[in-house]
Structure formats: structure tokens, C-alpha cells
Amino acid sequence: MKSCLKIFNFSLPFLSKINTVPLFATIRKEFLLLIRDPGGLLLLLIMPAALIIVMALVQEAPYKDYQEMKFDILVINNDKGDVGKKIVEQIGMSKNFVVIDSADNDILNDKSFKENLRNGKYKMGIIIPEDATKTMVNMSNKVANQLAASMQLPAALPVNNIIKSTDIELVFDPVVKPSFRSSLTFALNEYISKVKMEVLLGRLSKLNGANNATPVDLSTFQGLSVIERSLDNGQQLKQVNSTQHNVPAWTIFGMFLIVVPISGNMIRERDEGSDVRIKLIPNANTPVSIGKIVFYILVCVFQFFVMTWVGVYLLPVFGLQSFTLGLHPWLLIPVALSIAFAAVSYGYFVGSVFKTANQAMPVGAISVVLFSAMGGVWVPIEILPNLMRKVAMVSPLHWSLEGVNQVVIRNGNIGAVMPSLLIMLAIGGFLCALPMLFSRK
Structure with missing residues (x-):
């Protein structure tokens, strides 16, 4: 041919x-x-x-972007104050997470928490320490007093210098990939940062002597936002x-x-x-x-x-x-x-x-x-x-x-x-x- x-x-x-x-x-x-x-x-x-x-x-x-997916997350809240409750509420309100606080009809403890992650039934979990509220309030009081001093206002909030910062533990199934971990860690840090800001603003509101200050709704604070656009016609990028x-x-x-x-x-x-x-x-x-x-x-x-x-x-x-x-x-x-x-x-x-x-x-x-x-x-x-x-x-x-x-x-x-x-x-x-x-x- x-x-x-x-x-x-x-x-x-x-x-x-x-x-x-x-x-x-x-x-x-x-x-x-x-x-x-x-x-x-x-x-x-x-x-x-x-x-x-x-x-x-x-x-x-x-x-698919991790922000579009939904994950079950084990939660042990050892904190009996408002901070632990607010963190759990923020996670539960998210469209990305489902809070799991019990396994086999029993409240999660340290043993069942680790077993469920080790056998791969769940991929991630968090442990909120018992002194989370106490630590957060103490640190917020310290920051509020420093701000008040810089503005030449009387610093009236109590501070305990013995209390140190504490950590919320984020635990993953060992087989979870690093990219998965970093994405979910970033998302959870956003929720925790929001709770920190709410606590700090609440302590700042007490500097003027108001005992029943109205809580600040951070969702109304828009500020600057970021949106992706396509190169050709300015429409939102798909x-x-x-x-x-x-x-x-x-x-x-x-x-x-x-x-x-x-x-x-x-x-x-x-x-x-x-x-x-x-x-x-x-x-x-x-x-x-x-x-x-x-x-x-x-x-x-x-x-x-x-x-x-x-x-x-x-x-x-x-x-x-x-x-x-x-x-x-x-x-x-x-x-x-x-x-x-x-x-x-x-x-x-x-x-x-x-x-x-x-x-x-x-x-x-x-x-x-x-x-x-x-x-x-x-x-x-x-x-x-x-x-x-x-x-x-x-x-x-x-x-x-x-x-x-x-x-x-x-x-x-x-x-x-x-x-x-x-x-x-x-x-x-x-x-x-x-x-x-x-x-x-």
C-alpha cells in the first residue's frame, strides 16, 4: 500500500x-x-x-475541593465551659463536618476514641482539653488589659500568670494523606479562630464595666472577600x-x-x-x-x-x-x-x-x-x-x-x-x- x-x-x-x-x-x-x-x-x-x-x-x-465534602469527626469535649461548647457548635454548624460524640451508644472516652481511629472507622477526631475555657478567658483578659493600657484606660480584668496556653488535639487515622490532613486542619483552625475572637471581644466589652454586654455576631462582619474569575469574560471561574x-x-x-x-x-x-x-x-x-x-x-x-x-x-x-x-x-x-x-x-x-x-x-x-x-x-x-x-x-x-x-x-x-x-x-x-x-x- x-x-x-x-x-x-x-x-x-x-x-x-x-x-x-x-x-x-x-x-x-x-x-x-x-x-x-x-x-x-x-x-x-x-x-x-x-x-x-x-x-x-x-x-x-x-x-473535588475538600470544602465541598462532608466528614464525620469524633469529638471529646473535656471542657465544661463556654469555649468547648462553642467550638463543638461551630463544627456542627459547618456543612463540612458531622460531630460524632458517641460510639456504640456510649459517650466517647479516650479508649474508644483511639480504637475508632485506629481501625479506620473514622478518619479524624479532636480532643478539647478541660481547661480550654479557663485558658482562653485568662489569655483574652491579658490581651484586653494590654490594649486598655495602650489607650491609657484602667486595666480591670483579672489575670492569672500561672495559667499557660493549652492545645486542642487533632488526631487522624494513620493512613490519611498529608494533603487531607492539612486541608482539614486549616478548616478547623478557622472555626477555632472565630471562637477565640468571640471570647476576646467579649472580654474587651467588659472593660467599660458592662456585665451583660451584647454578644458580637462575627458573621455580619464581611470586609474584603476573594472570588475567582475566568480570564476571558469576567464570569465566575468554574x-x-x-x-x-x-x-x-x-x-x-x-x-x-x-x-x-x-x-x-x-x-x-x-x-x-x-x-x-x-x-x-x-x-x-x-x-x-x-x-x-x-x-x-x-x-x-x-x-x-x-x-x-x-x-x-x-x-x-x-x-x-x-x-x-x-x-x-x-x-x-x-x-x-x-x-x-x-x-x-x-x-x-x-x-x-x-x-x-x-x-x-x-x-x-x-x-x-x-x-x-x-x-x-x-x-x-x-x-x-x-x-x-x-x-x-x-x-x-x-x-x-x-x-x-x-x-x-x-x-x-x-x-x-x-x-x-x-x-x-x-x-x-x-x-x-x-x-x-x-x-x-
């Missing part, structure tokens, strides 16, 4: 003279072969859809989730698996002698080659948009967010065509290099798995080591995923997508040229 690069280098007038009968006959033949191969259809459509659903469900938690990563990632993975049926068919035609018979027919080799290339590109593009439909309409059925197409969804058409061209070219390259199906099909499938791992399909490339980020540049799946991300995540225009398009077309052209070189050799 002639190289697809050689085919596309013909002039347009010459292409207009190509006999279209064998071209369309080849497309029809490849279509019949595909629909008569249930395994091939399973590989190209059902398996990528299953991968999208399963991987999106599995990776939903890692992509966080990237597992759907936005897994739908294009595993769709591209499925498209490159076209290497298996392409290489298998090429080797089978060589073994059966069909390839030689086609070459012996005058002016038939070129339209037959074009027909095969066009057919498999159409199959890949169809696969791309079927998987996109799965992301938009089917994933919400499983409780996941719907796949969004960005501000310029029409750009997915040239992106899909360029990915399909690179994938089909890789299939023809593998089918030309190897002589038997036992060589080509396993190597083709395993190489796609390796390229997907290198290119950021399994996990986002941003969290890979620096060396792996550089290695990812050689993966066609990386540039394919980058092109889709420019459209659906970064809301890029044609100028932003063009570098990825050109690189994928160059990869496809290079992979088409190699079979011609091998054939001449």
Missing part, C-alpha cells in the same frame, strides 16, 4: 481524476468488516464509554472536575486504539494476498488507500462525538457534572479531525512495520497505553515530575488532549488551538512517511 503522505502530496487536479468507484467501494467494505466484528465495536465505542464513566466516578473525590478531564482523556485513548483494527486488517490483507491483487489493478491502489484512510478517520470522529455525548448527557445520570464544551464548541470539529488523522496514521505505521498480527496488535495496544500514561490521560500532566512533563512532549496523546483542553477548559479561539492542530498534523504526516521509507528499503 502506498504511503498516505504520498497520496496527499498529489495535486488537486490529479485527485479529481481518481476513480471514485473503488474509493467508495473500499469505504463500504471497511464498514461491513467493522460492523461484523463485535469485538472491534466493543473496543472502539463501549470500552471508552465505560472508561469515561468508571474513571470519572473514581476520580471525582480527588478532583472549577475543573473529573468530568472535564476524563471525558476528553479517555475519548482520545479510545481513538488511538484504532491502531488495533487497522494494523490487524493490513496484516490480514497481506497474508491473504488481497494487498497484492489490489496493486495489480490499474489505478486502484490510490483510491483504495484513500478510502481506507477516510473511513477510519470518520470512525474516529464519530467515536469522538459519541463519547462527548456520553459526557454531556450520560454522566449526570451517575451524579457527576455534565461535560461542558467551552465558548467555541465548533473548534472541536477540526480538533477531532486532526486527532483522528494522527491516530489513523499511527495505525498504518504499526501495520506497515510489523509482519504478523501477534506482533502488531499487542505492541500497538501497549504503546497506546504507554503514550496515554506519559501524555496526561491517566492523571493531569501538571502533577507529574518535571522529567515526565518533558517526556510527555513526545506523546501524540498529550498534544491531542492539549488541543481539546484549549477548547473546553481554556475557552481558546482558533489561534490558541492552532499550535496543537499543527503538531498533530505533523505527527500524522511523519507517521505516514515512515511506512513509505520502510517499503522502499
Whole structure:
């Protein structure tokens, strides 16, 4: 079979003279072969859809912000004063935590607290010391007196210099990851800081001699706030989730698996002698080659948009967010065509290099798995080591995923997508040229 690069280098007038009968006959033949191969259809459509659903469900938690999740937290409140009660109230009022103060219908003690964390039933717990209120009031009185002295006011609140600061213990299940610990520690510190501020403001209010001062509602104090915005239109930024990563990632993975049926068919035609018979027919080799290339590109593009439909309409059925197409969804058409061209070219390259199906099909499938791992399909490339980020540049799946991300995540225009398009077309052209070189050799 002639190289697809050689085919596309013909002039347009010459292409207009190509006999279209064998071209369309080849497309029809490849279509019949595909629909008569249930395994091939399973590989190209059902398996990528299953991968999208399963991987999106599995990776939903890692992509979700910890502030959106809800955790059970064991609480032992040894403090009998207001501070311990307020801390427990703040935790219970949060949408992130569920306070657990008993286990097996018994109030938590030190032994049951540790057992529940050690066996993994609960992931975290806090122990409020018995002198929390006493310590907090004493420290607040000291700060209030210092502020009063700086303003030349009489310092009238009692202070016990013997009482030292105390700590609220935060205990985790040993298997909890450091990122999980730091996120929850930060959240709990916010609640504790709010209680500290309330106690301090309460002590400051007593400097004027008021015994029944009105409590201060800190929720009414807004001040400055922070909100994320997108780069293009000023709308509130939508966080990237597992759907936005897994739908294009595993769709591209499925498209490159076209290497298996392409290489298998090429080797089978060589073994059966069909390839030689086609070459012996005058002016038939070129339209037959074009027909095969066009057919498999159409199959890949169809696969791309079927998987996109799965992301938009089917994933919400499983409780996941719907796949969004960005501000310029029409750009997915040239992106899909360029990915399909690179994938089909890789299939023809593998089918030309190897002589038997036992060589080509396993190597083709395993190489796609390796390229997907290198290119950021399994996990986002941003969290890979620096060396792996550089290695990812050689993966066609990386540039394919980058092109889709420019459209659906970064809301890029044609100028932003063009570098990825050109690189994928160059990869496809290079992979088409190699079979011609091998054939001449």
C-alpha cells in the first residue's frame, strides 16, 4: 500500500481524476468488516464509554475541593465551659463536618476514641482539653488589659500568670494523606479562630464595666472577600472536575486504539494476498488507500462525538457534572479531525512495520497505553515530575488532549488551538512517511 503522505502530496487536479468507484467501494467494505466484528465495536465505542464513566466516578473525590465534602469527626469535649461548647457548635454548624460524640451508644472516652481511629472507622477526631475555657478567658483578659493600657484606660480584668496556653488535639487515622490532613486542619483552625475572637471581644466589652454586654455576631462582619474569575469574560471561574478531564482523556485513548483494527486488517490483507491483487489493478491502489484512510478517520470522529455525548448527557445520570464544551464548541470539529488523522496514521505505521498480527496488535495496544500514561490521560500532566512533563512532549496523546483542553477548559479561539492542530498534523504526516521509507528499503 502506498504511503498516505504520498497520496496527499498529489495535486488537486490529479485527485479529481481518481476513480471514485473503488474509493467508495473500499469505504463500504471497511464498514461491513467493522460492523461484523463485535469485538472491534466493543473496543472502539463501549470500552471508552465505560472508561469515561468508571474513571470519572473514581476520580471525582480527588478532583473535588475538600470544602465541598462532608466528614464525620469524633469529638471529646473535656471542657465544661463556654469555649468547648462553642467550638463543638461551630463544627456542627459547618456543612463540612458531622460531630460524632458517641460510639456504640456510649459517650466517647479516650479508649474508644483511639480504637475508632485506629481501625479506620473514622478518619479524624479532636480532643478539647478541660481547661480550654479557663485558658482562653485568662489569655483574652491579658490581651484586653494590654490594649486598655495602650489607650491609657484602667486595666480591670483579672489575670492569672500561672495559667499557660493549652492545645486542642487533632488526631487522624494513620493512613490519611498529608494533603487531607492539612486541608482539614486549616478548616478547623478557622472555626477555632472565630471562637477565640468571640471570647476576646467579649472580654474587651467588659472593660467599660458592662456585665451583660451584647454578644458580637462575627458573621455580619464581611470586609474584603476573594472570588475567582475566568480570564476571558469576567464570569465566575468554574472549577475543573473529573468530568472535564476524563471525558476528553479517555475519548482520545479510545481513538488511538484504532491502531488495533487497522494494523490487524493490513496484516490480514497481506497474508491473504488481497494487498497484492489490489496493486495489480490499474489505478486502484490510490483510491483504495484513500478510502481506507477516510473511513477510519470518520470512525474516529464519530467515536469522538459519541463519547462527548456520553459526557454531556450520560454522566449526570451517575451524579457527576455534565461535560461542558467551552465558548467555541465548533473548534472541536477540526480538533477531532486532526486527532483522528494522527491516530489513523499511527495505525498504518504499526501495520506497515510489523509482519504478523501477534506482533502488531499487542505492541500497538501497549504503546497506546504507554503514550496515554506519559501524555496526561491517566492523571493531569501538571502533577507529574518535571522529567515526565518533558517526556510527555513526545506523546501524540498529550498534544491531542492539549488541543481539546484549549477548547473546553481554556475557552481558546482558533489561534490558541492552532499550535496543537499543527503538531498533530505533523505527527500524522511523519507517521505516514515512515511506512513509505520502510517499503522502499
